[in-house]
Amino acid sequence: MTLTLEHVVKKYKDFTAVNGLNFTIGRGEIFGLIGQNGAGKTTTFRMILDLQDQTSGTITWDGTPIKKINRDYLGYLPEERGIFPQMKVEEQLLFFGELRGMKRDELKKEIDFWIARFDLEEKRHEKAETLSKGNQQKVQLIASFIHKPQFLILDEPFSGLDPVNRDLLKNAILLLKDKGVTILFSSHQMDNVEELCDHLCLLKRGVSLFSGSLLDLKKQYGKTKLTLRTNVPLNELEKLAGVKGVKVDRDEYVLTLVDETFAESIFEVVSNGQYIEKFSLDYLSLDEIFKDKVGGNVE
Amino acid sequence: MSKLGILIKQLYKQKVRAKSFMLMTLLYVAIIGVIMFWSDIKGIFVNEEALEVALINETPVELESIFLTNEDIAFSFPADSKESVYNQLKEEKYDAVVVVTEENETLTADIATYSPLKLNDQSTISSFVQYAGKIYGIQQLNLTASEADKILNSEAIITTTNLNEAVADGKSEDQKQSGIWASYFVGIVIYFFIMAFLSMITTDVASEKGSRALEMLLVSVKPSTHFQSKIIGITLLALTQFTIIFGFLFVLLRFSDGGEKWDMIQTILNELSYSYVFYVLAFLFLTIILFLIIGALFGSLVSKVEEASQVMTPAIMTALVGFYVMISGVANPDTLLIKVFSYIPLTSGMVMPMRIGATDISTIEPIISLVLLIITVIVFYIISLSFYKRSVLTYSSGGVIQKIKTVLKVTT
Numbered sequence: 147m148t149l150t151l152e153h154v155v156k157k158y159k160d161f162t163a164v165n166g167l168n169f170t171i172g173r174g175e176i177f178g179l180i181g182q183n184g185a186g187k188t189t190t191f192r193m194i195l196d197l198q199d200q201t202s203g204t205i206t207w208d209g210t211p212i213k214k215i216n217r218d219y220l221g222y223l224p225e226e227r228g229i230f231p232q233m234k235v236e237e238q239l240l241f242f243g244e245l246r247g248m249k250r251d252e253l254k255k256e257i258d259f260w261i262a263r264f265d266l267e268e269k270r271h272e273k274a275e276t277l278s279k280g281n282q283q284k285v286q287l288i289a290s291f292i293h294k295p296q297f298l299i300l301d302e303p304f305s306g307l308d309p310v311n312r313d314l315l316k317n318a319i320l321l322l323k324d325k326g327v328t329i330l331f332s333s334h335q336m337d338n339v340e341e342l343c344d345h346l347c348l349l350k351r352g353v354s355l356f357s358g359s360l361l362d363l364k365k366q367y368g369k370t371k372l373t374l375r376t377n378v379p380l381n382e383l384e385k386l387a388g389v390k391g392v393k394v395d396r397d398e399y400v401l402t403l404v405d406e407t408f409a410e411s412i413f414e415v416v417s418n419g420q421y422i423e424k425f426s427l428d429y430l431s432l433d434e435i436f437k438d439k440v441g442g443n444v445e
Numbered sequence: 446m447s448k449l450g451i452l453i454k455q456l457y458k459q460k461v462r463a464k465s466f467m468l469m470t471l472l473y474v475a476i477i478g479v480i481m482f483w484s485d486i487k488g489i490f491v492n493e494e495a496l497e498v499a500l501i502n503e504t505p506v507e508l509e510s511i512f513l514t515n516e517d518i519a520f521s522f523p524a525d526s527k528e529s530v531y532n533q534l535k536e537e538k539y540d541a542v543v544v545v546t547e548e549n550e551t552l553t554a555d556i557a558t559y560s561p562l563k564l565n566d567q568s569t570i571s572s573f574v575q576y577a578g579k580i581y582g583i584q585q586l587n588l589t590a591s592e593a594d595k596i597l598n599s600e601a602i603i604t605t606t607n608l609n610e611a612v613a614d615g616k617s618e619d620q621k622q623s624g625i626w627a628s629y630f631v632g633i634v635i636y637f638f639i640m641a642f643l644s645m646i647t648t649d650v651a652s653e654k655g656s657r658a659l660e661m662l663l664v665s666v667k668p669s670t671h672f673q674s675k676i677i678g679i680t681l682l683a684l685t686q687f688t689i690i691f692g693f694l695f696v697l698l699r700f701s702d703g704g705e706k707w708d709m710i711q712t713i714l715n716e717l718s719y720s721y722v723f724y725v726l727a728f729l730f731l732t733i734i735l736f737l738i739i740g741a742l743f744g745s746l747v748s749k750v751e752e753a754s755q756v757m758t759p760a761i762m763t764a765l766v767g768f769y770v771m772i773s774g775v776a777n778p779d780t781l782l783i784k785v786f787s788y789i790p791l792t793s794g795m796v797m798p799m800r801i802g803a804t805d806i807s808t809i810e811p812i813i814s815l816v817l818l819i820i821t822v823i824v825f826y827i828i829s830l831s832f833y834k835r836s837v838l839t840y841s842s843g844g845v846i847q848k849i850k851t852v853l854k855v856t857t
Binding site: 192195197198217218220221222224226227228229230231232233241242244245246286289290 | 446
């Protein structure tokens with residue numbers, strides 16, 4: 147079961163929100179849609195969810211136009227939190243589950259499972275408006291997949307969560323993946339995307355700058371990030387062949403190389419046949435690639 | 446249960462359990478109870494003694510039998526001199542002294558007081574004096590008592606015949622009076638419904654939109670289903686409130702004062718025709734639906750619940766205009782103003798029942814007004830639905846017009 151977007155365009159009167167978007171997400175895959183604010187992520191989600199019509203292009207689920215599939219196959223967590231403030235937690239989850247075609251008995255089992263997993267047992271009979279922001283997010287997240295959707299969209303699921311809850315959420319997402327749920331999500335926190343996504347699409351002003359596997363994106367830049375801890379002074383490091391720039395990060399130097407082939411010669415110079423505490427050649431982080439692609443150059 | 450059913454059930458349960466709904470229903474019930482038993486309640490708190498009025502009759506005619514004591518005024522006829530009675534007035538043994546004299550064969554009266562009288566008491570004494578003046582005038586003609594009584598109490602028998610066959614049979618005055626009161630009541634019901642439930646549907650949609658719960662809902666239900674659920678849910682809630690209020694009202698009317706008040710209501714109801722009842726129900730239902738459609742649409746325009754009152758203002762003003770036009774019809778239901786507003790769909794529900802009940806209107810006029818209202822409801826429903834689909838997920842600032850422009854800009 148795959149979701150496919152082909153040449154999807156969304157035009158408004160005086161601007162184009164999404165321009166010629168193409169990507170495919172396979173079953174049980176976690177796909178990241180990243181971009182700055184206003185890049186077209188939410189518009190894309192809304193078109194997939196049939197909340198907005200695309201101007202042109204096709205969106206299909208297993209070959210069937212998305213408009214024709216059973217809406218209960220879909221789950222959605224909006225960017226801004228959307229639950230009924232006056233409703234109690236359990237009541238809320240029952241309502242959203244029933245609305246999406248789940249039987250009450252089956253729902254209750256699911257609710258018990260997820261409430262325990264997200265450590266919400268004590269809040270079960272409390273009104274949503276009395277919960278902390280983090281707990282409200284957890285309730286809404288459960289509401290988005292309580293009906294066991296085949297395809298789940300999470301718009302900024304990590305915003306406002308503390309590290310403990312972030313881990314709870316990550317684990318829940320991975321569990322859903324294991325159960326075969328296809329997940330599309332957006333986040334401004336690139337470390338989360340990097341950690342969870344198999345594939346991604348990078349958007350800038352509605353245009354896809356890259357769509358494919360994370361590794362392929364990283365390979366485009368190569369292993370050009372060299373981190374080392376050495377006694378060689380900064381001015382000497384800057385003069386080394388193949389070094390584009392040097393940044394001091396506490397007691398380490400982070401060198402940006404022209405390409406990875408220079409790494410070996412740099413190692414020879416800085417180690418000088420002696421022990422060296424740290425010499426690490428890596429791909430650029432997604433955060434650095436994002437800044438380069440969307441905002442400018444990597445420092 | 447269908448998705449529509451689940452949404453209606455959730456809305457109904459949430460609203461009917463809300464403290465605001467319970468308090469509002471209790472308040473209506475309390476207001477009705479107070480109005481119905483006002484005289485008893487007043488009696489508990491205010492122990493009003495009858496007004497002491499002395500009458501000094503300086504005419505040769507016997508007028509004392511006219512000034513009969515009742516629960517509000519106690520008349521006495523002191524034989525003391527006028528000065529002595531005035532002194533007693535100053536000592537507040539009397540509330541007023543009425544001195545009746547004759548001047549040019551006409552009865553004149555001077556009402557002397559030490560403390561000012563209430564308007565109501567002044568009016569009552571004046572009407573006694575006016576009646577005495579008539580009796581005095583008749584007695585000057587040297588008529589017998591039975592002749593005088595005949596003149597005062599005879600009433601002409603009036604029947605109406607309309608020779609124009611195109612116009613329905615003329616209504617009697619009683620029928621028209623009943624029509625006025627029934628229509629006045631219907632107008633008030635519509636007005637109060639609009640005020641309470643227009644606000645409820647608008648703020649409900651606005652709060653769902655503002656809290657982004659609507660986005661969650663619209664993933665699983667179509668905007669049209671959500672729109673319908675709001676209208677049906679709020680209509681059911683209104684019916685619940687009406688059932689409670691009218692049930693309470695019925696019990697009060699039926700069983701208080703030995704059913705005296707209920708008999709009075711039945712007298713009014715008996716004067717109303719079946720066609721009138723049909724029109725009233727049709728106008729009532731359709732007007733309510735029309736305003737709920739508008740309320741839901743307006744709710745979808747705002748970005749947060751705080752803006753709901755701002756967008757509701759045009760609809761509330763329209764209802765207010767219709768209400769005041771209807772009120773003006775109680776005094777005279779045949780004015781041009783009433784005729785014009787009885788065709789305008791947003792106000793016809795309040796005004797047309799007045800014309801149907803209290804005037805000799807032709808059969809075709811209410812039909813035209815009702816058809817116009819039905820067409821408006823259908824057109825508003827279609828337009829609102831199309832607009833609702835586009836506005837529920839569009840967030841903008843500014844006034845109503847600006848919001849509409851934004852929705853059109855980003856969705857077309």
